[in-house]
Amino acid sequence: MWLTNKLSTDLIIAFITLIIAAYFYIKHKYSYWKRKGVVQLNPIFPFGNFEMKLPKGIKIGADSDKFYQAFKKMGVPYGGVYIGLSPNLVVMDPDIVKTIVTKDFASFVDRGLYQNPHKPITRTLITQKGEDWKQSRSRFTAVLTSSKLRNLVNNVEHCKDDLINSLEKSSEAQKDVDVHHTLSLFITDLITFLVFGVSANSFKSETAEFNEFGMAFFQKFTFGHQLKLLVTQLYPDLSRKLNLSNIQEEINVFATEFVTKSVEYRRKNNVKGTGFLQMLMDAQEAGMDIDMNEMISQSFVFFAGGLETSSTTTTSVLYELSKNKELQDKARQEIISVKEKHGGKITYDYLMELNYIYQLIHEALRMYPLLLNIYRVCVQDYELPGTDLVIEKGTQLIFPAIGYHRDADLFPDPMKFDPSRFDDFKNTKYRGYMPFGEGPRNCVASRLGILQSKFALSVILENFEVSPSSKTVEPLELEGTSFTLSLKTPIYLKFKQIKK
Numbered sequence: 001m002w003l004t005n006k007l008s009t010d011l012i013i014a015f016i017t018l019i020i021a022a023y024f025y026i027k028h029k030y031s032y033w034k035r036k037g038v039v040q041l042n043p044i045f046p047f048g049n050f051e052m053k054l055p056k057g058i059k060i061g062a063d064s065d066k067f068y069q070a071f072k073k074m075g076v077p078y079g080g081v082y083i084g085l086s087p088n089l090v091v092m093d094p095d096i097v098k099t100i101v102t103k104d105f106a107s108f109v110d111r112g113l114y115q116n117p118h119k120p121i122t123r124t125l126i127t128q129k130g131e132d133w134k135q136s137r138s139r140f141t142a143v144l145t146s147s148k149l150r151n152l153v154n155n156v157e158h159c160k161d162d163l164i165n166s167l168e169k170s171s172e173a174q175k176d177v178d179v180h181h182t183l184s185l186f187i188t189d190l191i192t193f194l195v196f197g198v199s200a201n202s203f204k205s206e207t208a209e210f211n212e213f214g215m216a217f218f219q220k221f222t223f224g225h226q227l228k229l230l231v232t233q234l235y236p237d238l239s240r241k242l243n244l245s246n247i248q249e250e251i252n253v254f255a256t257e258f259v260t261k262s263v264e265y266r267r268k269n270n271v272k273g274t275g276f277l278q279m280l281m282d283a284q285e286a287g288m289d290i291d292m293n294e295m296i297s298q299s300f301v302f303f304a305g306g307l308e309t310s311s312t313t314t315t316s317v318l319y320e321l322s323k324n325k326e327l328q329d330k331a332r333q334e335i336i337s338v339k340e341k342h343g344g345k346i347t348y349d350y351l352m353e354l355n356y357i358y359q360l361i362h363e364a365l366r367m368y369p370l371l372l373n374i375y376r377v378c379v380q381d382y383e384l385p386g387t388d389l390v391i392e393k394g395t396q397l398i399f400p401a402i403g404y405h406r407d408a409d410l411f412p413d414p415m416k417f418d419p420s421r422f423d424d425f426k427n428t429k430y431r432g433y434m435p436f437g438e439g440p441r442n443c444v445a446s447r448l449g450i451l452q453s454k455f456a457l458s459v460i461l462e463n464f465e466v467s468p469s470s471k472t473v474e475p476l477e478l479e480g481t482s483f484t485l486s487l488k489t490p491i492y493l494k495f496k497q498i499k500k
Contacts, residue, residue, distance in 0.1 A: 032087040033080025036389065040080035041070060048082030050234060062478045064373040068092065068403025078384070081398070084234030088396045094410065094432035097399045099385050101376065101439035109133070111441060112377035112396045114232045119245040120293035121252040124301035125444060130379070133441075139288055140298065140444055143279045152194050153348040153451055155274065159190045160346070160459045162203035167464055171497040176469040178490045179318055183311040183456060188214050190452055191306040195299055196262065197275030213254055214307045217247075218484075255300040260292060276302055305445055308484055309370050310452035316364040317457060319476075319491050320417040322466045327419065331356055332461045339462070351454045359419040361453050365435035366405045367417060370484050374399040374437050402485075404432035464495040 026045050033040035041049050051063050067090045071079035077093045091097050100108050115127040125136055163186040170177045185202040192200035192210045200210040221229075225248050232239040232246040245252065263281060266273055273281075277299050284290045321328040334356045342350040378395045391397070406414045410432040411421065421430070436443035443449070460466070469492035479486040 026085070029085045029087075030082060032082075033089075036080075038078065038080045038089070038389065039071070039074055039076050040082075041067065043082040046084065047234065048084050048086070050083050062372060062402070062482075064090070064398055064400040065402045065406075065478075067398065068400040068407075072403070072407070077387075078389075083396070086396065088398050089391060090398045090400065092403075094399075094404050094434075096385060097374075097434070098438060100397070101374075101399075101437070101441070104382065105439050105441075107378060107380050107382040108376040108397070109379050109441070110377040112375045114236050114239065114246050116240055116243065116245050118243055119247065119252065120297055121247050121255060121300060122245055122297075123293070124297045126301055126305075135289075136294065136298065137440075137444065139283065139290060139294075142288070143283050144276065144444070144448075148279060149448065149451075150348040152275070153351065153455075156190060156193060156455070157346040159186070159193060160455075162186070162189065163456070163459060164463055166203055167460065167495045168497055171464065171495050174494075176471050176492040176494055179493050180311055180315045180487075180490060183314050184214065184307070185211065186456060187307055187311045187314075187452060190455070191303055191310075193275065194306070194448070195276045195303045196258075197273040197278055209254070209258075213251065214304070217251055217304050218308050218482075221248075251300075256296050259296045259299055263292070263295065302445060305443070306449055306452060309449045310456065312368070312370055312485055313361060313364055313449070314453045314456045315491055316368040317360050317453070318460065318466055318493060319472075320364065320367075321360070321461075322468045322493050324417070327360070327417075328461065328466060331360060331457070335458045335462050339458070346455065346458065348451070351451050351458070354454050354458060356419070357454050357457055358450070359422040360457070361450055362422045362433075362435070363417055363419040366411065366421070366433060367415065368485050369401045369405050369435055371435065371437065372400070372402045372483070372485060374401055374434060376441075399434070401434055404434070407432065460495075462498075464497055467494045467496070469494050 030043045030045070030048075043049050049063070049067070051066075067079070067081055071090060071092050077091075077096065079090050079092070081088050081090055091100070110129045110133070111127065113127040115122040115124075115129075117123070123132075125133065125140060128136055163182070166182060166185075167177065169175075185206070188202040188211050189200045192198060201208050202211040205211075228239075228244050229246055231242075232244055239246075259277065262273070262277060265271065266278075266281065272278070277295065280290055280295050280299065284295075321331065334354060338350060338353050339346075341353070376397045376399070378391045378393055378397065381393050382391045383389070384391060404410055408414050411430075436446040436449075471492035473489040476491070477488045479488045
């Protein structure tokens with residue numbers, strides 16, 4: 001009896017000691033920025049300053065705008081937050097950001113996005129680190145040259161037919177269109193052809209494999225997968241020890257099987273395909289160091305990156321044009337006149353010459369940035385310019401792109417859609433504007449993304465007048481758990497076919 005009571009007492013004491021030790025450990029971790037003299041937002045264990053929501057993406061989304069607005073009110077050039085227990089520095093001054101990602105890039109090579117070495121699908125240009133990233137980026141740049149991109153784009157005009165047919169039916173039935181959904185089908189067809197050289201047939205069957213593939217990555221999340229996403233974001237080191245992946249297993253299986261079988265079939269039957277995958281195969285055969293895992297991961301990220309970025313940006317442009325007939329007519333006139341110059345064909349040169357459409361896309365990217373945040377990890381101790389703050393190796397920095405883009409001090413009247421801001425965009429750099437990131441780790445496929453949006457807009461505006469729908473819930477609200485820009489409710493528009 002005495003022994004049992006003593007054991008129980010010892011266990012209680014040990015438990016209390018453990019709780020006290022954990023309390024002071026957590027308190028110490030959450031005072032990191034205070035100890036460095038940096039203003040911080042008050043964290044709550046175990047999430048830190050991350051809102052207690054299950055995420056729908058590989059990194060935090062709209063939370064960063066709340067960070068930006070809070071520190072903006074304080075008037076500080078930077079501020080500290082915590083993701084889980086990890087200290088993150090939110091940089092408010094876009095000039096400091098510019099220095100970090102360009103001039104001092106060597107100290108901030110990595111993005112800090114989660115990858116699992118045992119899950120090849122997570123090892124992509126987006127997530128790779130250091131020398132691994134440099135080698136892949138070099139290979140990617142060598143594979144996707146301007147001339148090869150031109151050849152790809154010159155062969156996609158046929159992809160427009162199903163989009164036109166779908167909108168024609170909606171026009172005849174006077175049916176309001178869920179624009180993002182329709183554009184996702186179109187861009188799925190387009191990017192599947194560009195990457196894999198095959199037809200996705202998304203309009204013919206919304207359960208077509210590539211359409212399901214895209215939906216799984218950006219829109220369909222099980223409770224279990226969202227829990228994994230949460231853990232990989234808050235506690236990445238623990239996640240790697242648990243062998244967790246932030247990519248759904250069905251995506252991993254589909255991408256692995258499709259790419260592997262495609263490569264094997266083409267080589268076995270001496271079939272010369274088209275698209276980015278074929279370019280990777282050609283590069284490998286020419287001696288470039290590309291293995292099957294890299295073919296799978298890089299073609300996958302090329303597909304996923306091109307899908308959501310173009311469909312969301314094009315939706316944003318159409319939404320704004322639906323409310324401004326003058327801008328819409330100006331865009332349509334450019335499309336008609338430039339297309340006539342190019343013999344009525346949709347080609348790379350035709351799309352490149354759509355300069356006003358280019359302005360519309362960039363103003364949409366400013367108001368509705370695809371990447372709500374940009375991340376960098378400090379790979380060596382670094383003194384922040386103009387301060388005595390030393391950022392320690394391993395610290396993650398957050399650059400809230402949505403905060404910069406909608407800041408009235410950087411862009412007057414920021415919620416007004418004004419494409420004239422980008423009249424001279426090709427020759428002018430805009431302070432705080434970074435829709436595809438900045439520096440050597442900017443988005444390598446941004447050119448293709450813009451070309452896809454130009455293609456979609458040129459097809460739609462040439463054939464349809466676009467007007468608002470009462471089904472669209474306004475004002476538009478961000479869905480805060482997504483890594484890329486996503487809205488709580490769909491944008492609906494009316495499409496009226498232009499009789500020629």
